[in-house]
Amino acid sequence: MxxxxxxxxxxxxxxxxxxxxxxxxxxxxxxxxxxxxxxxxxxxxxxxxxxxxxxxxxxxxxxxxxxxxxxxxxxxxxxxxxxxxxxxxxxxxxxxxxxxxxxxxxxxxxxxxxxxxxxxxxxxxxxxxxxxxxxxxxxxxxxxxxxxxxxxxxxxxxxxxxxxxxxxxxxxxxxxxxxxMASTNRFEVIFEGKGGHISKPESCIDPVRMATDFISSLYPALEKQLEPDKYVLGIGRIQGGAQFNRTPDSVGILGSYRTFDSETTDVIDLTIKECLERIKEKYVKPGEEFAGLPDYELDILHGYPxxxxxxxxxxxxxxxxxxxxxxxxxxxxxxxxxxxxxxxxxxxxxxxxxxxxxxxxxxxxxxxxxxxxxxxxxxxxxxxxxxxxxxxxxxxxxxxxxxxxxxxxxxxxxxxxxx
CATH class of the missing domain: 3.40.630.10 (Zn peptidases)
Structure with missing residues (x-):
């Protein structure tokens, strides 16, 4: 210069x-x-x-x-x-x-x-x-x-x-x-199931199905509560499993949502948690081999306001x-x-x-x-x-x-x- x-x-x-x-x-x-x-x-x-x-x-x-x-x-x-x-x-x-x-x-x-x-x-x-x-x-x-x-x-x-x-x-x-401009919010869910051979579903708790059920239930649950101009939500990554014939032990989902006010953010936070609890209850199986399962870990990071x-x-x-x-x-x-x-x-x-x-x-x-x-x-x-x-x-x-x-x-x- x-x-x-x-x-x-x-x-x-x-x-x-x-x-x-x-x-x-x-x-x-x-x-x-x-x-x-x-x-x-x-x-x-x-x-x-x-x-x-x-x-x-x-x-x-x-x-x-x-x-x-x-x-x-x-x-x-x-x-x-x-x-x-x-x-x-x-x-x-x-x-x-x-x-x-x-x-x-x-x-x-x-x-x-x-x-x-x-x-x-x-x-x-x-x-x-x-x-x-x-x-x-x-x-x-x-x-x-x-x-x-x-x-x-x-x-x-x-x-x-x-x-x-x-x-x-x-x-x-x-x-x-x-x-x-909107707020940024990141969420990550790890679904914990029980892995095993895909030919024996009764011996497994499938975290892949848990993840897909969660996604398919979350969108309509939000649509019932919020106008479409209030938020956007999307899934950016689904990750889990290693081979075609084995039910994995866990599956992870990474997504984000954006809002224009804290009230909408609170609604989405709560709806995610409620959907996860319903999925968890749905996949419970009796028996000691399933003790403590299924389960999930949820991490929500509120980014830019x-x-x-x-x-x-x-x-x-x-x-x-x-x-x-x-x-x-x-x-x-x-x-x-x-x-x-x-x-x-x-x-x-x-x-x-x-x-x-x-x-x-x-x-x-x-x-x-x-x-x-x-x-x-x-x-x-x-x-x-x-x-x-x-x-x-x-x-x-x-x-x-x-x-x-x-x-x-x-x-x-x-x-x-x-x-």
Missing amino acids: RNDPISEDLEAWIIRLRREFHQYPELSFEEYETQKRILKTLEELGIEARKIADTGVLASIRGTMPGPCIALRTDTDGLQVQEELTERNRDYISRNNGVMHACGHDGHMAMLFGASRLFLENRDFPGEVRLIFQPAEEIPPGGSERVIAEGGLEGVDAVMGMHIFTNHESGSVGFRPGPF VLVNDPAFTDAVNLKLQESFPELTIYPEIEKTFAAEDFASYLQVVPGIFISLGTRNQEKGIVEINHSCTFDIDEDILLTGTEIFYTISLDFLKHPEKYLNFQKYNGPQKYPEKA
Whole structure:
């Protein structure tokens, strides 16, 4: 990289950074080289920074006057995906075999650097811009909890994040007040039966049948209680047995479900347990050889919480975007999505917003969904995202009362001089 990055055209610089990050993706909590690249770029820009959450980076840009603090967050990890060569990515395809930035995190980092440059070029603002380069968004419980635990949000009044998606057209933005993205929940069941020769079913308790009965009973039990737009549930793995003529001793099921509220999560938790108890009772057989069987082990892991955009903050963002970007297509009531994001954890601590930035461009052939091995970004949107980061943050720093409901928000509101 050049020693004077501010002298380079902003958009060209952002695109170059995105492509550099894209070529060297790293998995969650393994982003050591990514961290080095981030720290090096921040040093070249003259921005103070420190490591956080092992492979993350926390940095600050302070204005010339006291004022509030807004945190801007980007994720930094890639996915375990082998990128395929296309007509577009020839110059920047991943050089790390089996790892790919298939979810836009390379673009998120580049946009955050772009916003940083704009703040450096216009230092006449109050308060502080906190830059969070967060690792491990892709694996629950996510890197956000580590960032919070290590003080990443101390003194922060609001937080903002953005994600590139192909579910709406390039350059458009979408968000909604209140619940926006779903919670993630993982469940694993191990059915314990009694193995034996398949020709003697009376001497066995078949965990394969227990597993299939459980699956076939769980779906209708949930459908009787919940509307289909309240949740999704799926089985990702069924595992057990070793040969064709033996009933196995155990079978495992691994699945997940997503919801938009804790009440729905509680219903699913309870329904899973009730179905398991009924299956257990159904397969009980008399006799000492079956003592303690059948049985099951259930493990439920509640991952990312529901992502809830602060209503007052979101309304203020909508008004500012309408005012500052009249040419931009804005979806202020975009549909909720069953995608999940550990940015939700930040929004449980301070008010803020998470924005979806569209990248779908049929003419350029950019239509593959996130996590695809041919996912790509319409790089024209990177400057748009940069300017949104900057415009909203600057407006918040100058007019926090427009964004925060001070009657409900009890966070830091006194703005001392920054050292």
